[in-house]
Amino acid sequence: MANVAKYRAILLFGYPGCGKGTQGEVLCGMPNLLHLAMGDIFRALDKQSDIGQEFLSYSTKGLLVPDELTVRVWKRHVDKLAADGAFRPDYHVLLLDGIPRTPSQVEYLRPLIEVLRVIHLGIEDQNILVNRLKGRALKSDRPDDADESVIRKRIEVYEAETMPVLNALDKNLITNINADQPPLAVLRDIAEALTPVVPSKI
Secondary structure (H helix, E strand, O other), X not given: OOOOOOEEEEEEEXXXXXXXXXXXXXXXXXXXXXXEEHXXXXXXXXXXXXXXXXXXXXXXXXXXXXXXXXXXXXXXXXXXXXXXXXXOOOOOEEEEEOOOOOHHHHHHHOOOEEEEEEEEEXXXXXXXXXXXXXXXXXXXXXXHHOOHHHHHHXXXXXXXXXXXXXXXXXXXXXXXXXXOOOHHHHHHHHHHHHOOOOOOOO
């Protein structure tokens, strides 16, 4: 992206069960926020394309997609959205979910995005997360959320993989929000954190 301004972005992090999906859905309803989830971008790849084939060479073997390829897929997707007019860099701020997932991805993204704010939804009592995910399993028919040992493993993986990412980011940009509140209270706190950095024009 030489000679091109960085894309403005907000990073969204949160434990499994913290309500990140709920908040993301509400926030992406804002006119000048464009929500991009890395999982959706991977699933939308044309599997016959060169980059799609490169992705499949890892995913079909159960291997993690390398950081460089992850960021390349992300950039290709965002650039296409911009070319098609679905993303206007002068108007939209990207709400990124699922990227960056490693400290290396943070470094790959530094030349590409200007991080305006990092929203970290936290809950100190892990039992609350476990109970929330069990409740979601019953409502949404998600059996992977019903097994407590699986849930606690997901929490451990989040702490092992995501905390280093947060440590690689500018601490002054991180807003820690108590997600153990009613959803509207969480949304209020997120709005307070984003209002100074998201343009108000519609």
